[in-house]
Amino acid sequence: MSQRPEITAALSAAIEKKINPYNDSRIYWAKEVTFDYSTKRAVRVDYIRFKPVNNSVSGIEKGDFYCYEVKSSVEDFHSGHGLNFLGDYNYLVTPSDVYEAISKEIPYYVGVYTLDGQELTCTKKAKRHDRTKPVSEMLLMMFRSAARERRK
Incomplete structure (x- = not known):
């Protein structure tokens, strides 16, 4: 029996805690954010966080999106699903041993968070x-995904 579901759950819990450690409503984030919904190009990003510069119109327009893709194994990384790096800053979230196996395949601009035990560490910025x-599309898709979570 594969431990992949348990590893994915641990990675997801760790990145959620990293994104919003105190459950602060002023931290804007969503999980399983789908883009190009109902098209052949539909993609889903595991986690997205938005950091506006400030709450003015220009501060929101100049904000940054951080995308996080959770990969529990080398097979998961190579599956062809979910390497959707759509943000200003993009991260792969994976166990340390998986990172060691795939480190040369990760695009140069993608950062890495590794989980070793219960500790999540930024291994590559x-x-x-x-x-x-x-910005408008990114925020709308985040809002739609967050609303889906509230309905559950």
């Missing part, structure tokens, strides 16, 4: 990457 989606 992300570099800014030009996103292709506008």
